[in-house]
Amino acid sequence: MIVIAHVSDIHLDGTVRAAERTNLVMRYLDRLDHDFDAVLVTGDIADHGRPEEYEEARKLLTSRHPVLVCPGNHDVREHYRQAFLGQEPAPGPINQVHTTDRAIYAICDSSIPGRHDGHLDEETITWLAGVLAASDRPVFIAFHHPPVTLHIPFIDEIRLHRAEPLAELVAGYPNVAAVLVGHAHAAAATTFAGKPLLVAPGIASGLILPWEGDYVADPGFPPSIAFHLYDDEGRLTTHYRVVPRGLPQGR
Numbered sequence: 001m002i003v004i005a006h007v008s009d010i011h012l013d014g015t016v017r018a019a020e021r022t023n024l025v026m027r028y029l030d031r032l033d034h035d036f037d038a039v040l041v042t043g044d045i046a047d048h049g050r051p052e053e054y055e056e057a058r059k060l061l062t063s064r065h066p067v068l069v070c071p072g073n074h075d076v077r078e079h080y081r082q083a084f085l086g087q088e089p090a091p092g093p094i095n096q097v098h099t100t101d102r103a104i105y106a107i108c109d110s111s112i113p114g115r116h117d118g119h120l121d122e123e124t125i126t127w128l129a130g131v132l133a134a135s136d137r138p139v140f141i142a143f144h145h146p147p148v149t150l151h152i153p154f155i156d157e158i159r160l161h162r163a164e165p166l167a168e169l170v171a172g173y174p175n176v177a178a179v180l181v182g183h184a185h186a187a188a189a190t191t192f193a194g195k196p197l198l199v200a201p202g203i204a205s206g207l208i209l210p211w212e213g214d215y216v217a218d219p220g221f222p223p224s225i226a227f228h229l230y231d232d233e234g235r236l237t238t239h240y241r242v243v244p245r246g247l248p249q250g251r
C-alpha cells in the first residue's frame with residue numbers, strides 16, 4: 001500500500017509560531033514507525049516569498065521520508081527556484097516529476113505570478129500530458145489551487161480557473177490515482193473529472209466555513225494534515241489528522 005502524508009500552507013513568515021507549527025508536523029512524521037512513500041507539501045511555503053523565508057523552509061522541510069514540494073500563490077518562483085532547486089532565477093512554472101517503483105508524482109505549479117488565483121498554463125499541461133502518457137503506474141497529480149469550488153466564497157474566488165484542459169487529461173488517463181491540493185486551509189474531499197480530489201488542511205491556520213462565522217481564517221486551528229492510502233486494488237482512503245504534540249499514547 002502507498003501512504004502519502006499531505007501537508008500544506010505552512011506560510012513561513014519569520015515568526016516563531018509558523019516555524020514551530022511546521023517543525024511540529026515534520027518531526028511528528030519522522031518519529032512515526034512507518035516509512036511514508038512521500039511527504040507532499042502543496043504550496044504557500046513562504047508567506048511573502050522572501051529569500052530568507054525559503055532558507056528557513058529548506059531547513060524545516062527535511063525528513064527521513066522523501067519530501068515533495070510545490071509553490072502556491074504566496075510563493076515567488078525566482079526565490080523558490082534558487083532555494084529549493086539551486087537554479088538561477090527564472091519566471092516559468094516549476095513542474096517536477098518524482099518516480100518510485102510504485103507510483104508517479106506529478107507536482108505542478110498552479111501559481112500565477114502576482115496573483116492569488118491559479119491556473120495550469122500551456123507549458124504545464126503539455127508537460128503533464130507527457131508524464132501521464134509515459135507510464136501506466138498510478139499517478140498522483142499535485143498542485144496548490146483546488147480546480148473546483150469548495151463552497152467557501154473566499155477561496156472559490158481564487159481557485160484554479162480554466163480547469164478544462166486538466167479535466168480532459170484526468171478523465172483520459174485511468175492511471176490517475178487522485179488530485180491533491182492545498183490553498184483552502186480546510187480538510188475537504190470531493191471529486192474532479194471522476195477522480196478523488198483531496199484538499200489538505202492548512203498548517204498556519206484554518207479557513208472558516210460560511211455557517212461558522214463571517215471572518216476568513218482562524219489562526220487558532222491546530223496544525224492538521226492528511227494521510228492518503230492507496231491500496232493494491234487501486235482504492236484511495238484519506239484520513240485527516242490533527243497533529244498531536246507528542247506521539248499517540250498507549251503504544
Ligand SMILES: [Fe+2]
Pocket residue numbers: 009011043044072183184185202
Ligand atoms: Fe495558504
Ligand SMILES: [Fe+2]
Pocket residue numbers: 044072073074144182183184
Ligand atoms: Fe494559497
